[in-house]
């Protein structure tokens with residue numbers, strides 16, 4: 001298989017991401033969020049497709065981008081992730097926006113007065129307690145999820161062995177906690193009857209995707225080094241076996257006639273899975289190596305330019 005370092009893709013990477021202000025955009029900071037990579041990913045949006053699937057939703061950068069460009073008009077979008085807090089948050093914004101906004105405004109006020117002390121109070125005496133007991137109102141959990149994301153260290157979502165959220169407070173002098181206008185636009189976008197939101201593992205796509213559908217896979221990155229595994233997103237983590245399953249799915253879905261796009265790191269594990277396998281090439285998949293900037297890295301020095309892989313059967 002040819003690993004391409006395409007000059008046009010490099011140029012696209014240098015293009016600034018400009019969002020139309022009236023469109024919904026990601027409201028969460030998310031490890032591996034794809035806002036920076038949109039100029040490149042747009043080149044792999046198929047010109048025609050039936051339904052859109054995004055089974056590793058995170059902050060939904062690609063969904064919001066497709067929506068802003070009118071590419072989802074008249075099409076179904078099936079959005080999913082295994083992170084229950086994340087999907088619960090989206091569902092509350094869709095169904096109970098006013099309650100979420102009221103809670104979030106109160107949290108922002110508390111933070112303005114007490115800063116990190118308020119963050120730890122909310123994290124330890126409310127968020128983790130209500131998550132564990134499952135007693136919390138969905139809207140209050142959603143507001144706390146957004147608050148902790150906007151004010152916690154690097155926007156990470158990390159759970160300890162007991163399944164408790166344990167990210168320390170970030171050091172932001174004036175964090176933007178409640179962007180009411182954007183959350184209203186997000187709520188509207190999610191309320192479209194054509195948009196489905198589900199908590200489910202990525203494998204479920206295999207059951208229902210049909211020829212002509214477009215699927216964007218953005219799994220947790222395979223770590224570039226042993227010490228680089230900075231976040232797990234979920235208590236289960238994402239194993240090498242999961243990456244292997246995903247590879248099998250990519251080949252099967254491409255053979256089924258779906259348009260598939262997958263982004264991942266340039267870790268050796270991924271090169272070996274896709275780059276040195278003739279079955280992958282026979283399924284019509286090609287690998288493009290593209291420049292990217294990692295938005296979240298526990299080591300600040302690691303936030304510079306790095307390469308990333310895009311594996312796809314869409315011709316850019």
Ligand SMILES: C[S@@+](CC[C@H](N)C(=O)[O-])C[C@H]1O[C@@H](n2cnc3c(N)ncnc32)[C@H](O)[C@@H]1O
Nearest residue numbers: 032033034056058059061082083201202218233
């Ligand atoms: C790299 S992030 C996706 C980032 C997203 N594209 C964005 O722009 O923010 C990977 C996501 O996969 C989710 N995830 C982890 N394991 C999963 C699984 N087995 N099935 C589905 N989603 C999973 C994580 O919760 C996380 O949100």
